[in-house]
């Protein structure tokens with residue numbers, strides 16, 4: 434009798450037990466008026482660090498961890514006209530719309546999170 438192959442020993446996957454695609458989660462962060470125009474603030478949301486930035490009446494959310502070293506972007510300066518935030522440690526700036534670095538020494542993008550602004554409430558959509 435031949436030895437069983439790997440596929441012979443693999444049990445079929447029962448329906449519904451395959452890989453689960455995580456569904457987005459919307460988590461309230463704050464009220465509109467809690468953040469002044471030109472301000473950035475860090476939120477710790479279900480294990481993620483999120484930097485929420487307000488420019489005029491628009492809000493942006495990026496990962497609150499510089500891609501150069503582990504440093505909070507929310508501690509940096511907001512460049513409203515450029516729609517960028519500057520890392521306070523070594524000065525890299527990041528585009529708040531794309532997360533891409535605009536200046537060295539950072540070379541990798543930071544994550545960008547979608548926001549839902551409804552009425553006075555600002556919420557982040559986690560991946």
Ligand code: FES
Pocket residue numbers: 499500501502503504520521522523524525537538539
């Ligand atoms: S830690 Fe942000 S540029 Fe170095």
